Amino acid sequence: MTNPITTTPRRSKAFGLLLKAAVVIPDLIIASLLWLMILALLPPAVAFLATILGITSAALAATGLGADAVVRVLYRARRPTASEAPRLAVAWRIAIHHSDTSDVTLRIVTHGPPIATGGRRHLLMRRDIVDAYVANGINAHQMAALIAQGIGRLRSGHTRFDLLWTIWTIPWDIIRGLARAIGHRLVWIPLVQFAWRMRFLVGLIALVLEAQAGRWVSLIVIAAFLTFSYAMPFSRRAWEEWLTEAAQPNPAR
Structure with a gap:
């Protein structure tokens, strides 16, 4: 006889790790490109010092040394x-x-x-x-x-x-925060909301035009923007749902 009282089985930690990777990796890619742009604009000596400082900060953050001070600052x-x-x-x-x-x-x-x-x-x-x-x-x-x-x-x-x-994605976090602040101020404009909701159609037209013109670099950029604009919110919601479920006390314990 089957047990009438059943619960939904928890998904594995490996699945949670994949979800977190889906959240973190796009942010790391974007932030890395921004860091490269920032370093390219700096004088060579300053860029070298900034690179050394960044590597040192990353090593400290990865090992957990000085974590309390880092948390207070960040x-x-x-x-x-x-x-x-x-x-x-x-x-x-x-x-x-x-x-x-x-x-x-x-x-x-x-x-x-x-x-x-x-x-x-x-x-x-x-x-x-x-x-x-x-x-x-x-x-x-x-x-x-x-x-x-x-x-x-x-x-x-x-x-x-x-x-x-968190340290690595600081440039992207700043830009994302500014974009959200601007978006909140423009959200009352009907055409802005409509344009964002129709971004797939607009982006698809842009992709076709760029492909016909042979501009492959801009085509890749537009395709990446469209992919990230849909994939990143979805992966964040999925990760938050998984984490909320996983953080609950396990009644079987």
Whole structure:
């Protein structure tokens, strides 16, 4: 007789790793091209020093040395204050359930989701969530559930080289942030929304014209833009869905 109570099986960590690669690799490719353009515009001596500094920073980020300082700079993170720390310690004890979290550090940030990760061992909690908890707007068990979710994301999110990816993609993150800010200001214009939704048709026409003219470099650029404009949002949604599922406590344990 079959068991009427069944659950959806969790997808493998290898599948999650493939999803994360689909998110990270396009960002790395774009950022690498931007770094090459930046270095090409600099004087040779400055470009050489910048390359050495970049390689050194990447090596430190990959090994995890100075991770706390890197997190403070990259995410503008801070330690809990004297008034926040005792309250957070209560929720922390509820969240960990005697599991080994000696290597996990909690930091407070002013932006981003309610709970996020920064590298392989840092949890980043948004300040307004902490303020609500300190003001009794959120109870200890609700805060503990949020912390447990963050620990799950830290353990399941393949975070070992996250600081390296974050440092490497700084130029692309800046440009992407500016584009989003401009897009938010232009979104009220109907033609802008329509043009973005019709980008496949416009891009297809451009590809045909570039191919007929024999301009293969611009054809490759346009094709890459179209591919990334559809693939990157899709891969990010798929990765976030997988990570949210994987970060949940496993009832079978």
